[in-house]
Amino acid sequence: MTDRRLAEDVRIVGSGLLGTSIGLGLAARGVDVVMDDVSPSARRLAVDYGAGREPAAGDAPGLIVVCVPPDVTASIVARELAAYPDALVTDVASVKAAPLAELRAMGADLGRYLGTHPMAGRERGGAISARADLFVGRPWVLAGHDDISYRRAGAIEDMILDLGAVPIELDVERHDRSVALVSHVPQVVSSLLAARLSEGDGAALQLAGQGLRDVTRVAGSDPALWVQILGANAPAVVDVLRPLRDDLERVIAALDAPEAPGSRRAIADALAAGNTGVARIPGKHGQDRRFSQIVVMVDDTPGELARLLTEIGEAGVNMEDLRLEHSPGAQIGLAEISVVPEAEQRLVAELEERGWTIAGAFA
Ligand SMILES: NC(=O)c1ccc[n+]([C@@H]2O[C@H](COP(=O)([O-])OP(=O)(O)OC[C@H]3O[C@@H](n4cnc5c(N)ncnc54)[C@H](O)[C@@H]3O)[C@@H](O)[C@H]2O)c1
Numbered sequence: 165m166t167d168r169r170l171a172e173d174v175r176i177v178g179s180g181l182l183g184t185s186i187g188l189g190l191a192a193r194g195v196d197v198v199m200d201d202v203s204p205s206a207r208r209l210a211v212d213y214g215a216g217r218e219p220a221a222g223d224a225p226g227l228i229v230v231c232v233p234p235d236v237t238a239s240i241v242a243r244e245l246a247a248y249p250d251a252l253v254t255d256v257a258s259v260k261a262a263p264l265a266e267l268r269a270m271g272a273d274l275g276r277y278l279g280t281h282p283m284a285g286r287e288r289g290g291a292i293s294a295r296a297d298l299f300v301g302r303p304w305v306l307a308g309h310d311d312i313s314y315r316r317a318g319a320i321e322d323m324i325l326d327l328g329a330v331p332i333e334l335d336v337e338r339h340d341r342s343v344a345l346v347s348h349v350p351q352v353v354s355s356l357l358a359a360r361l362s363e364g365d366g367a368a369l370q371l372a373g374q375g376l377r378d379v380t381r382v383a384g385s386d387p388a389l390w391v392q393i394l395g396a397n398a399p400a401v402v403d404v405l406r407p408l409r410d411d412l413e414r415v416i417a418a419l420d421a422p423e424a425p426g427s428r429r430a431i432a433d434a435l436a437a438g439n440t441g442v443a444r445i446p447g448k449h450g451q452d453r454r455f456s457q458i459v460v461m462v463d464d465t466p467g468e469l470a471r472l473l474t475e476i477g478e479a480g481v482n483m484e485d486l487r488l489e490h491s492p493g494a495q496i497g498l499a500e501i502s503v504v505p506e507a508e509q510r511l512v513a514e515l516e517e518r519g520w521t522i523a524g525a526f527a
Pocket residue numbers: 177178179180181182183200201202203206231232233234236237240256257258259281282283284285286287288289290291393
């Protein structure tokens with residue numbers, strides 16, 4: 165049996181992206197996982213992928229993880245609390261105050277419920293997009309409330325640690341305010357910007373580079389899911405959107421009269437504030453550590469990227485992150501490798517010695 169903390173059998177309700185990813189990660193650690201879903205085909209697909217087994221009479225899960233859309237989360241949590249009176253129940257919905265308030269109104273046994281929110285996901289849902297390593301190194305919020313202690317919810321923290329994530333304790337209100345800033349408003353901004361592209365002509369879109377891809381990736385997310393998330397956290401989202409609108413209006417006013425006294429300063433100040441903000445985003449594993457980036461040119465031929473990764477390993481350097489930039493039609497790709505600053509010079513030298521072309525290296 166693989167090393168793990170979680171001792172409980174687990175039942176997962178909702179066999180989509182989140183449920184199947186959790187199932188895959190836990191099953192790989194030897195946990196007995198049952199997958200369930202209102203859609204039998206979604207359930208069977210998750211089982212086919214190896215996320216767990218079909219439900220059976222006599223199942224007695226110690227931990228139940230509800231991974232359904234936010235608007236049905238409270239009713240499914242309440243149903244599971246009633247059906248399994250000895251189990252601890254959690255959920256992974258992207259908002260936390262609304263489901264808790266609904267459960268309270270229903271008179272659910274909140275002494276066995278603690279909601280959570282993994283800060284990891286993808287823009288596509290369903291078991292087909294699931295990955296066992298989705299949560300590795302990612303923050304995962306335990307959204308505390310008055311009816312249960314974090315200690316009583318120890319099995320939930322064990323599951324989070326077994327999945328390689330970093331547990332973070334935050335009460336529900338602080339959670340919702342925090343994700344308005346770091347997740348919900350970024351989704352709105354990304355979608356609104358991407359929506360502008362429907363007006364660009366085809367030639368303009370052919371020029372799209374990595375900058376545009378970086379800021380529009382999540383614009384591919386499911387509108388039905390996000391209508392629920394944004395609706396359930398509306399006041400906190402609006403609190404971030406209003407000052408953002410003011411900033412945008414200041415930039416528009418400055419660009420309307422770029423030669424006017426103070427205009428250039430206003431634009432520079434807006435962009436410099438962005439530098440300050442982006443520098444505050446923690447690096448990998450939630451630490452405030454910055455990495456150096458090495459950009460390597462990779463021929464667009466089979467096996468070249470694998471050879472590069474193998475040779476980085478042979479150089480004894482741990483790769484912290486990898487991003488690929490590749491334009492359709494180009495014969496070359498760019499691999500941006502993140503490493504600890506101490507390893508940068510040595511890796512550049514090793515790779516150059518092995519014949520790789522370094523397009524850039526920067527801290
Ligand atoms: N997608 C993300 O990136 C992400 C990240 C963190 C948290 N979340 C949260 O995770 C939850 C699930 O999101 P997802 O991306 O896995 O969605 P998904 O669409 O991939 O999966 C949801 C699953 O729930 C099932 N379902 C719907 N109603 C149900 C019901 N009444 N009973 C049982 N099953 C039901 C659906 O059939 C579907 O298989 C949401 O609450 C979302 O806010 C999503």
